[in-house]
Amino acid sequence: MRALTWQSTKRVEVVDVPDPIIEAPTDAIVRVTSTAICGSDLHLFDVLGPFLSPGDVLGHEPMGIVEEVGSDVHRVAVGDRIVVPFVIACGDCFMCVRGLTSQCETTQNHEHGTGASLYGYTELYGSVPGGQAERMRVQLADYNALKVGKELPDVRYLFLSDILPTAWQAVEYAGLPPDGVLGVIGLGPVGQFVSRIARLRGHRVVAVEPVPERRAMAERHGIDTFDLSEDVADWLREATDGRGPDAVVDAVGMEAHGSPAASLAQSAAGILPDALAKRLMTTTGVDRLAALRLAIDAVRRGGTLSLGGVYAGAADPLPLMQLFDKQVELRMGQGNVQTWRDDILPLVEAPEDPLGTEDLVTHDAPLEDAPELYETFRDKKDGCIKVVLHPEMAS
Numbered sequence: 314m315r316a317l318t319w320q321s322t323k324r325v326e327v328v329d330v331p332d333p334i335i336e337a338p339t340d341a342i343v344r345v346t347s348t349a350i351c352g353s354d355l356h357l358f359d360v361l362g363p364f365l366s367p368g369d370v371l372g373h374e375p376m377g378i379v380e381e382v383g384s385d386v387h388r389v390a391v392g393d394r395i396v397v398p399f400v401i402a403c404g405d406c407f408m409c410v411r412g413l414t415s416q417c418e419t420t421q422n423h424e425h426g427t428g429a430s431l432y433g434y435t436e437l438y439g440s441v442p443g444g445q446a447e448r449m450r451v452q453l454a455d456y457n458a459l460k461v462g463k464e465l466p467d468v469r470y471l472f473l474s475d476i477l478p479t480a481w482q483a484v485e486y487a488g489l490p491p492d493g494v495l496g497v498i499g500l501g502p503v504g505q506f507v508s509r510i511a512r513l514r515g516h517r518v519v520a521v522e523p524v525p526e527r528r529a530m531a532e533r534h535g536i537d538t539f540d541l542s543e544d545v546a547d548w549l550r551e552a553t554d555g556r557g558p559d560a561v562v563d564a565v566g567m568e569a570h571g572s573p574a575a576s577l578a579q580s581a582a583g584i585l586p587d588a589l590a591k592r593l594m595t596t597t598g599v600d601r602l603a604a605l606r607l608a609i610d611a612v613r614r615g616g617t618l619s620l621g622g623v624y625a626g627a628a629d630p631l632p633l634m635q636l637f638d639k640q641v642e643l644r645m646g647q648g649n650v651q652t653w654r655d656d657i658l659p660l661v662e663a664p665e666d667p668l669g670t671e672d673l674v675t676h677d678a679p680l681e682d683a684p685e686l687y688e689t690f691r692d693k694k695d696g697c698i699k700v701v702l703h704p705e706m707a708s
Contacts, residue, residue, distance in 0.1 A: 314329070314330060314331075314332050314446060314447040314448050315327055315328070315329060315330075315446065315447050315680060315681070315704065316328065316330045316370045316442075316445065316446035316447065316680075317370065317371050317372060317445035317446065317680065317683040317684070317702075318330065318367070318368050318369060318370055318371065319357060319358075319362070319365045319366075319367065319368075319369045319371055320367050320368075321362065321367065322358075322359065322362040323358060323359060324684075325358065325371065325683065325684050325687055326684060327680060327681050327683055327684065328368075330368070330370060330446070332448055333442065333448055333449055333450035334450070335381060335382075335383045335450070336450065337383060337452070338383040338384040338385035338386070339383055339385045339386060339452065339453050339454060339455065340382075340383045340386070340450055340451065340452060340454060341379050341381065341382045341383065341386055341389060341395075341450075341451045341454035341458060342379070342380045342381040342382075342448060342449075342450055342451070343375070343377040343378065343379055343380065343395060343397065343448065343449055343450075343451055343458075344377045344378045344379075344380050344447070344448055345375045345376070345377040345444055345446060345447060345448060345449060345704050346376060346377045346378060346467055346703065346704070346705065347375070347376055347377070347467040347468070347471050347701050347702070347703055348372050348374060348375040348376075348444045348445050348446075348680075348701070348702050348703075348704070349372075349374035349375075349471060349472070349474075349475075349476075349699065349700060349701045349702070350372075350374075350445075350683070350686060350687060350690055350699075350700040350701075350702065351373060351374050351399075351475060351476065351502075352501050352502065352503065352566070352622075352623075352690075353373075353434075353566075353623045354371060354372065354373075354433075354687070355687070355690065355691050356567060356623060356625065357371060357433075357434070357435065358687050358691060359691070360567070360625070361435055361437075361625065364435035364436045364437050365435055365436070366436075366440075369433070369435075369440065369442070369443075370433060370442040370443045370445065370446050370449075371433040371443045371445050372432065372433045372443035372444040372445025372446065373399035373431055373432040373433045373434060373443055373444060373474070373475060374399065374444065374471065374472070374474040374475045374476070375396075375397050375432075375443075375444025375445070375449060375471075375474060376394070376395060376396040376397060376461075376467060376470055376471050376474060377394070377395065377397075377448075377449075378392065378393070378394055378395075379391050379392060379393045379394075379395060379458070380448070382454065383454070385455075386454045386455055387455060388454075388455040388458075388460070389454055389455065389458045389460055393458075393460050394460070394461055394462070394463050395451075395458040395459055395460055395461065396458075396459040396461055396470050396471065396473045396474050396654075397432070397444060397449070397451050397457065397458060397459075397474055398414075398457055398459070398473075398474055398475070398478075398650035398651055398654070399431050399432055399434075399474055399475045399648075399650060400414050400415050400417070400429050400430075400431060400457075400647065400648070400649070400650050400651065401417070401420045401429055401430040401431065401432070401439070401441065401452050401453060401457060402414035402415075402417035402419070402420060402429055402453070402456065402457065402651055403417055403418075403419035403420065403453055403456060404453075404456035404651070405419075405456075406418040406419050409651075412649055412652040413646075413649055413652075414429065414649045414650065414651045414652055415428050415429050415646060415647035415648065415649050415650075416428045416429060417429035417430075419453075420439065420452075420453075422437065422438055422439055425437045425438075428647060429647075430452075431647075432444055432449070433445065444474075445680065445683060445702060446680075446704065447680070447704040447705075456651070457651065459473060459654055459658075461473075461658075462662070465661075465662065466671075467701075468670055468671055468673075468674055468701065469661045469662065469666070469670050469671070470661060471670075471701065472502075472506070472661075472670060472673070473650070473654050473657060473658065473661065474650070475648060475650065476502050476503050476506055477506055477653075477654075477657050477661070477668070477670075478648045478649070478650040478652075478653040478654050478657065479503055479506075479621055479647075479648030479650075480503050480504075480506035480507040480510055480564075480621060481506075481510055481653045481656070481657055482621070482646075482648050482649060482652075482653055483503070483507050483562045483564065483619045483620075483621035484507055484510045484511050484514070484562070484619070485653075486617070486619040486644035486645070487511075487559075487560035487561075487562055487617050487619040487644075488560060488617050488642070488644075489511070489514075489516055489559055489560050490559060491515070493516055493558075493559035493560065494516065494517045494518070494519060494553050494558045494559050495507075495508075495511045495516050495517070495518050495519070495558055495559070495560055495561070495562065496518075496519050496520070496521070496549055496553075496557070496558030496560070496561035496562070496608070496611055496612065497511075497518060497519070497520040497521070497536075497561070497562050497564055498520075498521050498561060498562070498563045498564060498565055498604045498607055498608050498611075499520075499521070499522060499563070499564040499565035499604060499622065500520055500522035500524070500527040500528060500530070500531050500536075500538070500564070501527065501564065501565070501698065502673060502698065502699045503564045503621050503622070504520065504522070504527075504531075504562070504564035504565075504621075505527070505530060505531060505534075505669075505673060505698070506668065506673075507562050507564055507621060508520055508531055508534065508536045509534050509536075509667075509668050509669055510668065512534060512535050512536065513660075513667055513668065517537070518535075518536045518537065519536075519537045519538075519539065519549055519552050519553065519558060520536050520537070520538050520539070521538075521539050521540075521541055521545050521549070521607065522538060522539075522540070522541065523540060523541035524693050526675075526696040526698065527698055528540070530672070530673075530698060533669075533672065534669055534672075537552065539552075545607065545611075546607060546610040546611045549611040550611065553613070556613040556614070557611050557612050557613035557614075557616065558611060558612060558613060558616065559612075559613060559616050559617070560612065560616050560617040560618070560619060561608040561611055561612040561616070561617075561618055561619070562608075562618075562619045562620075562621050563604050563605050563608045563618065563619070563620050563621065563622050564621045564622050565604035565622045566604070566620070566621075566622020566623040566624055567601060567622070567623060567624050567625055567626065602629060602630075602631075604622065605618075605620070605624075605631075606632070609632060609635055609636060609639075609641065610635075612639070612641060614639045614640060614641075615639070615640045615641075616639075616641060616642070617641070617642040617643075617644065618641055618642070618643045618644070619644050619645070620643070620644070620645035620646075623647075624645075673698065673699045674698075674699045674700070674701050675695075675696055675697055675698045675699055675700070676689070676690075676695070676697055676699070676700040676701070677701050677703065677706075678700065678701075678702055678703070678706070679702065679703060679704075679706040679707060679708045680702045680703065680704040680706070681708045682702070682708065683702055686700045686702075
């Protein structure tokens with residue numbers, strides 16, 4: 314089959330790889346119909362190469378049709394249309410029953426001290442082949458595979474794999490009061506959904522984004538937007554009675570603009586021998602913290618910061634004095650997809666599409682176009698906001 318594979322830093326290729334097979338009685342094999350490129354995939358493209366091997370299959374936002382199931386799979390059957398969550402969880406352990414599926418104790422990666430295994434996301438999270446491929450093996454299918462209807466287009470359901478539950482969790486973690494104002498830093502795909510979810514709940518949303526096309530998309534959904542500038546924190550305070558938003562979601566994470574020293578360190582890690590690079594990343598690695606620092610500056614005193622973007626630095630210098638002085642609550646973590654998706658499913662199936670799932674994708678393309686589109690997405694060219702790949706689409 315054809316699959317998008319990591320080859321080296323800043324180089325991915327679509328190549329022939331072996332078809333997946335049933336390896337455990339709880340597995341299912343899925344023919345992928347749609348699979349998205351996530352912003353965190355760009356971290357693999359640029360930064361996290363030391364934890365990848367040439368030929369690793371990427372991608373963690375897939376859906377498709379079940380083609381085969383193991384003998385212990387009973388809730389999904391051949392022919393079912395399913396969405397595959399990026400988190401692999403058991404549903405029964407201490408963490409899962411508390412809704413922390415991204416910390417599942419059955420699939421935790423104890424060797425690296427990390428949480429649950431993830432599809433297509435480095436040896437830190439299990440080196441599990443991902444979903445940017447014609448087919449994929451779904452582990453623990455009865456708990457993880459979400460069966461959906463067959464009438465609506467893929468785009469209505471696809472984002473239940475990751476970015477919709479991730480955005481939902483970010484808004485939940487923000488803990489807004491009924492009349493609260495939410496600030497959002499970054500209007501990529503997660504930031505777009507964070508903003509729409511908060512608006513659907515009746516909140517005013519003020520968002521910061523340097524890319525005009527992303528601001529324009531958010532404004533279609535009733536979001537007040539600001540361009541990125543040196544005084545944008547002042548603008549956010551002025552827009553909220555001088556205090557700042559009640560909560561701020563950082564939907565950017567480690568790929569934020571700014572922090573040139575951190576950017577240089579990330580680039581250096583990508584070209585060092587793997588053993589040295591891994592040590593650098595896991596002991597002295599730092600993120601570009603421009604977005605987080607803006608969020609800390611802008612949030613009102615006594616407010617909440619909710620981190621929806623991915624961070625990976627081990628030695629990030631945080632302004633703890635400022636956080637303490639402002640009495641800021643901080644919440645974060647990988648999206649617990651299985652915990653939130655049942656709450657979101659009625660919204661993606663609603664005729665009026667209240668979350669605008671059909672107004673996010675800017676680039677639909679064949680799987681074969683993936684290498685070019687990784688660069689387009691990374692560089693925010695051609696108005697690119699969200700890319701969805703279709704393995705069955707002709708080139």
